[in-house]
Amino acid sequence: MAVYTDVSDEALAAFLAEYDIGTAVAFRGIAEGVENSNFSLRTTAGDFILTLYEKRVDPDDLPWFLGLMEHLAGRGIVCPQPVRGHDGQALRQLCGKHAAVTTFLSGVWPRRVRPEHCAPVGAALAALHLAGQDYRPRRANALGPAAWTRLLDRCEGADMVAPGLHAEVASALTRVLSGWPAALPVGHIHADLFPDNVFFLDGRLSGLIDFYFAATDILAFDIAVCLNAWCFEPDFSFNVTKARALLAAYQKVRPLSSVERAALPVLCQGAAVRFLLTRLFDWLNTPPGALVTRKDPIQSLRWLRFHLQARSEQAYGI
Amino acid sequence: MAVYTDVSDEALAAFLAEYDIGTAVAFRGIAEGVENSNFSLRTTAGDFILTLYEKRVDPDDLPWFLGLMEHLAGRGIVCPQPVRGHDGQALRQLCGKHAAVTTFLSGVWPRRVRPEHCAPVGAALAALHLAGQDYRPRRANALGPAAWTRLLDRCEGADMVAPGLHAEVASALTRVLSGWPAALPVGHIHADLFPDNVFFLDGRLSGLIDFYFAATDILAFDIAVCLNAWCFEPDFSFNVTKARALLAAYQKVRPLSSVERAALPVLCQGAAVRFLLTRLFDWLNTPPGALVTRKDPIQSLRWLRFHLQARSEQAYGI
Numbered sequence: 001m002a003v004y005t006d007v008s009d010e011a012l013a014a015f016l017a018e019y020d021i022g023t024a025v026a027f028r029g030i031a032e033g034v035e036n037s038n039f040s041l042r043t044t045a046g047d048f049i050l051t052l053y054e055k056r057v058d059p060d061d062l063p064w065f066l067g068l069m070e071h072l073a074g075r076g077i078v079c080p081q082p083v084r085g086h087d088g089q090a091l092r093q094l095c096g097k098h099a100a101v102t103t104f105l106s107g108v109w110p111r112r113v114r115p116e117h118c119a120p121v122g123a124a125l126a127a128l129h130l131a132g133q134d135y136r137p138r139r140a141n142a143l144g145p146a147a148w149t150r151l152l153d154r155c156e157g158a159d160m161v162a163p164g165l166h167a168e169v170a171s172a173l174t175r176v177l178s179g180w181p182a183a184l185p186v187g188h189i190h191a192d193l194f195p196d197n198v199f200f201l202d203g204r205l206s207g208l209i210d211f212y213f214a215a216t217d218i219l220a221f222d223i224a225v226c227l228n229a230w231c232f233e234p235d236f237s238f239n240v241t242k243a244r245a246l247l248a249a250y251q252k253v254r255p256l257s258s259v260e261r262a263a264l265p266v267l268c269q270g271a272a273v274r275f276l277l278t279r280l281f282d283w284l285n286t287p288p289g290a291l292v293t294r295k296d297p298i299q300s301l302r303w304l305r306f307h308l309q310a311r312s313e314q315a316y317g318i
Numbered sequence: 319m320a321v322y323t324d325v326s327d328e329a330l331a332a333f334l335a336e337y338d339i340g341t342a343v344a345f346r347g348i349a350e351g352v353e354n355s356n357f358s359l360r361t362t363a364g365d366f367i368l369t370l371y372e373k374r375v376d377p378d379d380l381p382w383f384l385g386l387m388e389h390l391a392g393r394g395i396v397c398p399q400p401v402r403g404h405d406g407q408a409l410r411q412l413c414g415k416h417a418a419v420t421t422f423l424s425g426v427w428p429r430r431v432r433p434e435h436c437a438p439v440g441a442a443l444a445a446l447h448l449a450g451q452d453y454r455p456r457r458a459n460a461l462g463p464a465a466w467t468r469l470l471d472r473c474e475g476a477d478m479v480a481p482g483l484h485a486e487v488a489s490a491l492t493r494v495l496s497g498w499p500a501a502l503p504v505g506h507i508h509a510d511l512f513p514d515n516v517f518f519l520d521g522r523l524s525g526l527i528d529f530y531f532a533a534t535d536i537l538a539f540d541i542a543v544c545l546n547a548w549c550f551e552p553d554f555s556f557n558v559t560k561a562r563a564l565l566a567a568y569q570k571v572r573p574l575s576s577v578e579r580a581a582l583p584v585l586c587q588g589a590a591v592r593f594l595l596t597r598l599f600d601w602l603n604t605p606p607g608a609l610v611t612r613k614d615p616i617q618s619l620r621w622l623r624f625h626l627q628a629r630s631e632q633a634y635g636i
Contacts, residue, residue, distance in 0.1 A: 006429055007429065008428075008429040008430045009426050009427075009428050009429055009430070009518070010430065012426070023520070024426050025424045025425075025426075025519065026422070026423075026424050026425065026426065027426040028348050028349070028350060028358060029348065029349030029350055030346050030347065030348070030349060030358075031346070031347030031348060031349045032346060032347055040346060040358055042424070104344075105344075106343045106344050106360070107343070107344065108327050108330070108342050108343075108344065108345040109327075110326075110327050111324055111325065111326040111327055112326045112327070112328065199344075200327070201343065202341070
């Protein structure tokens with residue numbers, strides 16, 4: 001679940017008085033998401049999402065995230081829009097946390113990915129990459145390759161999750177880092193475009209949410225994240241039809257260079273390592289009874305093994 | 319959190335096709351509640367709550383609960399209304415669970431109870447008791463006094479929570495059961511009217527939710543539940559101003575007999591025991607990592623100790 005901080009009705013009323021969006025009509029914690037506390041908020045003016053930023057988000061990064069969301073929306077990407085208060089500020093404090101109100105997006109995220117979801121995701125990702133081009137501020141990817149060795153060092157108990165896991169990941173990481181591409185096109189990436197961050201309505205993609213892992217990094221790495229997130233079946237088999245649909249739709253909007261295409265295997269390996277490491281770290285460091293859904297690190301390990309077998313971009317259907 | 323079962327978008331679409339409420343526009347798990355899976359559902363026709371009934375609810379009881387909610391609403395109690403499908407049925411299956419769609423209620427539950435909340439709660443409880451009078455079907459209270467001894471027997475590890483806890487509760491339970499009133503007015507009670515089940519809007523009580531503990535039992539026992547739920551401060555002190563407001567407002571709608579008033583101490587003791595026992599049982603039997611907020615049994619123990627000191631109804635301000 002994702003309500004770490006509860007908000008009293010008085011605190012909410014005082015907070016809303018800073019805005020021009022009326023008074024609360026309904027207010028419910030949202031069960032999805034793992035990083036922040038999210039509430040569905042209806043006011044006399046309409047529907048909004050209230051987010052309280054919890055410890056994993058660096059407050060110094062918040063203006064960058066909110067600025068990116070505003071920038072992208074100005075260029076046609078449907079994503080939550082920060083709502084500004086009377087003082088012009090979108091970011092303020094609530095219950096001792098940084099907090100923001102954003103607009104409500106219609107749509108339902110796909111609990112089970114079907115092939116027809118994948119082309120819209122590829123197209124939306126490419127559109128996001130193009131729309132971000134003239135957003136000047138940069139944010140280093142705190143969960144990019146430079147962070148992975150340190151993350152693995154902090155997963156000492158890995159073998160309690162699966163025997164031999166630490167050595168297997170360490171070996172893969174060495175290979176990934178030594179083969180990491182040096183000169184691919186860089187831009188602002190979503191970096192976490194899993195199905196629960198993509199809404200569909202009447203069969204069409206209706207919006208993208210949760211930009212709190214976004215960063216300035218290799219654009220094709222974002223594709224690699226999506227290939228992991230959207231193209232594996234529950235039995236860990238890779239669905240190349242989904243991959244082909246995603247990649248073809250991406251390339252219609254932003255064609256990949258041959259160097260980007262050739263880097264897909266190592267980028268996919270890196271993306272699998274990144275989610276494996278954070279899930280493993282959370283698995284080992286989540287106290288029993290914490291209100292967090294721990295995601296299974298072994299799922300990402302299966303992704304990683306597939307990508308380690310990929311000899312070229314042809315493994316992904318192109 | 320309260321999403322134990324996730325619902326795929328296809329399953330949701332097929333389910334909604336059984337109703338006249340359009341197609342899904344937004345669908346989010348709700349973080350509140352502990353017994354069932356609840357989703358906030360917006361369709362092209364409006365807002366609804368989708369509930370999947372999890373194992374703690376006896377499916378045979380569901381028609382009684384839904385019938386009670388419809389009955390109460392017909393008599394002016396604002397509570398969720400079951401929505402019937404094309405086939406006239408309000409109850410059907412979704413993802414292998416019993417499921418129902420109910421109407422959406424506006425309002426926000428009070429995270430911090432203030433004295434001015436308590437009179438509306440007392441008045442609403444009395445109105446609920448009167449409105450239920452002509453609902454014929456009865457439901458025995460599965461968590462009433464007849465169940466408490468067995469529940470305590472299943473809490474063998476109680477002393478791991480607090481040394482001496484088992485003996486203290488056993489002693490109180492003996493006293494409560496021996497003094498339990500035999501001939502008080504009976505009716506349909508909510509039995510769980512805690513603050514998170516009462517919505518307020520613009521300072522007025524706007525609705526009551528979660529009737530899945532409702533039963534046919536001593537009406538004044540419902541008052542005792544509310545005195546526990548609404549009148550203790552976070553430091554476990556009893557706020558007699560709140561109690562007086564709650565009781566006075568109740569009695570304006572449904573005056574208590576002298577026998578009912580005199581029974582308040584033992585009823586309050588019983589209500590504290592009931593919540594202590596179910597919380598203790600859950601505390602001892604919730605596996606680490608389960609997505610449930612365990613409620614602290616010690617809180618109810620502190621309530622119980624207060625009520626054991628009460629010599630008469632005067633302890634509650636009347």
